[in-house]
Amino acid sequence: MAEGMLSLSWNNHRATFCHILSTLREKERYTDVTVACDGKFYQVHKLVLSTCSEYFEKIFENTPCKHPVIVLKDVQTDELEALLSYMYEGAVSVAQNDLARLIKAAEVLRIKGLAVPDEPPLSESCSKRVTQSRNASDDRSSPHPKRRRREESNTSLQGAQTSTSPPASPRVSSFESEGETHHSTSRTQSDSRWMDQRSSEREDQSTDHPLDDRLGDHTATSRSSPTPPQVEVMVDETLVKEEMVDHVDNSQDDIVDSGMDYGSMGSDSRLDGSGGGEEDPSSQMLPNKFEPKINPSQGQAQQLPDAVVEALAGPSGMQGWLSGCEMPTGFSGLEGYSGGDGSQDVHPPPQGQPVSQSQAHQLVLLGRIARRTGETDASGTSQQHAVPKILQCCQCSYTTTNTRHFKRHNFRHTGEKPFSCSYCSYSCNQKTNLSVHIRRHTGEKPYACPYCPFRATHKSNLKTHMFKMHRMYDCTK
DNA sequence: CAGCAGGGGGCGC
DNA sequence: CGCCCCCTGCTGC
Numbered sequence: 001m002a003e004g005m006l007s008l009s010w011n012n013h014r015a016t017f018c019h020i021l022s023t024l025r026e027k028e029r030y031t032d033v034t035v036a037c038d039g040k041f042y043q044v045h046k047l048v049l050s051t052c053s054e055y056f057e058k059i060f061e062n063t064p065c066k067h068p069v070i071v072l073k074d075v076q077t078d079e080l081e082a083l084l085s086y087m088y089e090g091a092v093s094v095a096q097n098d099l100a101r102l103i104k105a106a107e108v109l110r111i112k113g114l115a116v117p118d119e120p121p122l123s124e125s126c127s128k129r130v131t132q133s134r135n136a137s138d139d140r141s142s143p144h145p146k147r148r149r150r151e152e153s154n155t156s157l158q159g160a161q162t163s164t165s166p167p168a169s170p171r172v173s174s175f176e177s178e179g180e181t182h183h184s185t186s187r188t189q190s191d192s193r194w195m196d197q198r199s200s201e202r203e204d205q206s207t208d209h210p211l212d213d214r215l216g217d218h219t220a221t222s223r224s225s226p227t228p229p230q231v232e233v234m235v236d237e238t239l240v241k242e243e244m245v246d247h248v249d250n251s252q253d254d255i256v257d258s259g260m261d262y263g264s265m266g267s268d269s270r271l272d273g274s275g276g277g278e279e280d281p282s283s284q285m286l287p288n289k290f291e292p293k294i295n296p297s298q299g300q301a302q303q304l305p306d307a308v309v310e311a312l313a314g315p316s317g318m319q320g321w322l323s324g325c326e327m328p329t330g331f332s333g334l335e336g337y338s339g340g341d342g343s344q345d346v347h348p349p350p351q352g353q354p355v356s357q358s359q360a361h362q363l364v365l366l367g368r369i370a371r372r373t374g375e376t377d378a379s380g381t382s383q384q385h386a387v388p389k390i391l392q393c394c395q396c397s398y399t400t401t402n403t404r405h406f407k408r409h410n411f412r413h414t415g416e417k418p419f420s421c422s423y424c425s426y427s428c429n430q431k432t433n434l435s436v437h438i439r440r441h442t443g444e445k446p447y448a449c450p451y452c453p454f455r456a457t458h459k460s461n462l463k464t465h466m467f468k469m470h471r472m473y474d475c476t477k
Numbered sequence: 478c479a480g481c482a483g484g485g486g487g488c489g490c
Numbered sequence: 491c492g493c494c495c496c497c498t499g500c501t502g503c
Contacts, residue, residue, distance in 0.1 A: 398483085404493060405483070412482070426480090432496065433481065440479075460499060461478065 021048060022088045033060070036071040037080045044084060052087040055110035072109075079105035086114065 031043035050057035085092040106114035391406040411429035419434040420427040423441040445455035447462035456462040
């Protein structure tokens with residue numbers, strides 16, 4: 001350390017940090033991922049999930065969208081809630097009878113400290129750590145997570161916490177002392193109880209019921225890597241539903257097989273260059289989609305927006321959800337309008353265009369911009385040659401066959417206004433409109449009423465004038 | 478009155 | 491096919 005440097009230490013940093021994290025989750029603030037589970041929906045943070053689970057981390061790595069929706073199929077809500085509490089607060093209370101289920105769910109989701117040995121903080125850089133963690137997940141042959149866990153259970157009843165980077169005990173106590181009430185279970189007695197129960201259960205497991213066997217099918221194929229739960233990741237920008245039946249790593253293969261595609265991931269950008277500079281305007285709308293809809297009676301859970309519910313209803317629901325964009329070619333035609341690089345750049349919101357909740361849903365759920373008919377399918381064969389290209393805005397119901405109109409229309413969503421007035425700060429997205437605007441400054445009124453001295457800058461205004469003053473329907477007559 | 482946005486024709490590559 | 495330009499209608503102030 002350089003001379004004269006002081007080391008400032010925030011004594012309560014970890015407790016405060018965890019508390020704030022938990023509070024943020026409670027308030028659903030800054031949440032950037034929705035975990036759907038058995039009809040309930042949890043607004044959480046990628047950061048926390050990926051920190052606590054390489055499984056989630058991998059999902060997010062492969063899902064470069066702003067607010068994915070992860071649908072857990074093999075996890076129940078109470079398990080998920082417990083695991084979320086565990087991830088956010090480092091501790092959770094659980095009934096003894098439910099412990100096995102919870103552990104199983106943790107295995108499935110590879111929750112560090114519960115199912116997967118968590119890594120002590122490394123001195124290396126973060127990037128290196130990511131690499132390491134990735135390697136760890138790729139090469140799960142050693143050390144065996146469960147075996148490690150058993151070792152932990154033999155040595156420490158709090159292995160789940162003691163091996164994590166922050167010391168665990170102050171965190172737990174701090175939460176208890178602050179008496180948070182947002183969980184239905186009583187946390188005051190819970191944490192130590194949970195840990196004790198868990199550890200004792202683990203000892204039982206390690207001796208009597210090897211967890212691998214208890215997991216059944218989940219570990220049948222690879223004992224060192226619990227099969228992830230069936231997860232559907234719904235990518236906001238692209239409307240793509242990804243089925244993760246096997247491994248996350250294989251997700252893209254699954255997508256290809258199912259005829260789905262990542263429009264935003266640029267794996268197949270067939271709409272080349274049509275607005276490469278136009279980024280996903282839905283990004284800025286994303287927060288709207290998941291605006292906190294706090295329902296105290298639901299605790300942490302909340303009902304998903306209707307559109308999402310529809311989507312979750314299955315393929316038919318998805319189609320209904322996509323109806324605004326749905327084209328005869330189906331999912332294969334879905335593509336990212338902005339070149340599909342998956343970039344998450346955020347535009348300033350369109351000026352003067354407040355986005356309603358429902359509209360925000362549409363903006364998000366209907367994804368980026370364009371789909372076409374008459375497009376080649378996955379096999380490369382062209383479909384519907386006779387059908388003119390239909391460009392449909394996925395953020396509104398606008399449809400056109402004119403690409404220029406389509407791009408121009410997209411300005412509306414991006415807020416792009418390339419034409420600026422040299423006299424004032426006015427700018428617009430159509431040159432014609434700028435020309436009309438400039439008439440304000442020049443005083444030009446090219447549209448004259450043939451019956452009176454009235455002159456107008458807009459032809460439509462003259463028309464209105466003609467109708468109002470002269471009962472003429474057409475100013476040209 | 479003025480801004481906004483969609484439609485369409487014409488033209489060049 | 492994409493771009494330029496013009497036309498047109500709607501809407502808010």
